[in-house]
Amino acid sequence: MGARIVDSSGGLDITVRESPEGSVLHFNGCVDERARFGTVPVPGPNLIFDLGGVALINSLGIRGWVNWMREMRDKSFTFRRCSKAIVDQINVLEGFLPPTSFVESFFVPYHCDACGGGEQILFRHGEEFEKGTADRSGRVSPPTGAECPKCRARMEMDVIESKYFRFIRYRR
């Protein structure tokens, strides 16, 4: 299936791929004041955002992002492979994600004390986490024994869990 770069103004590349589940938008780079969301075509009612490549997001980008999401309030959103930069903002800014959205997976940074290396481990809904609902609080089940890809030592989670998983525990 064809991919097409629809915005490469400044620090952000957005590529759109059509797939049976909907339009998949891949974000790569920095979401800041240079991002022109208005020019991104958003066909169909189901949008899948792959955010694994977002290295940095600032408030100037967030303002544009939130307004863009608001304009598309009739669509359903899936957020896939959210990077740490994205997860941090989801946690800081209630309202960053539209109410009709679903976080399918996100990355958690792990650190290896033995060799100083580390890795981003993907937490998937239904596997490593379950989002809280109105009548049930969320859960996180980190993979047991995450191994360092370099030295095979056991890695530790490199985030403050109470802060990083706040959006999961949160009941809505």
Next chain:
Amino acid sequence: MRVKLWGVRGSLPAPLSPENLEARLKDLLQDFFARGHRDASQIDAFLASIPPHRRGGFGGNTACVQVSTDAASLIIDAGSGLRRLGETMMGGPCGLGRGEAHILFTHFHWDHLIGLPFFIPIFVPGNQIHLYSVQPELEAAVKMMFTKPYFPVPFEQLGAKVHFHRLEPRVPAAFGDLTYTPYRLDHPDPCWGFRFEHAGKTFSHCVDTEATRLSPADLGPDLPLYQGVDLMIFDGQYTLLEVTEKINWGHAAAPIGLDLAIREGIKRILFMHHDPAASDDKIADAERQTREYFQAYQESARAAGRPAPSVEWAFAQEGMTVAV
């Protein structure tokens, strides 16, 4: 340069209500005894350990900022904070009818004007009051304030001599050993920020603004307002989420100022124009949210292999003085 904040509230003065004040006193007393203190000698140390928003708070007077050097003093805006500044000035030449005051206006929304009829030096014969703005409406706006039935003393009967001065947009003006240049801000009615320079240091006053133009290209001729600045005062009326809802309300949020600072290398920021509807607790919460935002941004920058930006910042409190 010294920058003193006489009023940091936005839109409308917001005095602490008697109920709120009483609740705060009760809360502090309970805390004092809960910590096992029993003696009056422990009060100062106890209060010093309490965050400002649980003590005096951020302040309820509207916009008024004073910039001074040893040789010059300029006032920015005549919000309700101007009243106390005027009282202080009465202790000097203004009290003897031999003083002068110089007030720059950013724009003429009420919160930036309402202190003028209560600025005592303007009633004292012999004083010279100089008022400045880029906008042509200055004289009409001021005269309207001193018009019955809005105010009992008509403009013509003011004791002091009032002079009106028109400023050129983006053209530096000299005042004593200070230089200042007006740049356009983003507000529903024309509003001008000021860049002050003295002895190699720069202070930029950027209130009121929604900061809708952000990229260097969009800012165009107004970009210098943010370049090479040692201290910036920025509009932090809302939280980031509120800003996304209040489009065209003309105000910004602290994280937006921080991002401008990171990009342009601004060293220090004070956020003011606090929402009059926000309690001290809510402002403190916006400050906490801003801290989390900034920490997350610094971590992402580090992870992306960029230098983690360092900007010193705080939410402004009435009465603060900052040396630049």
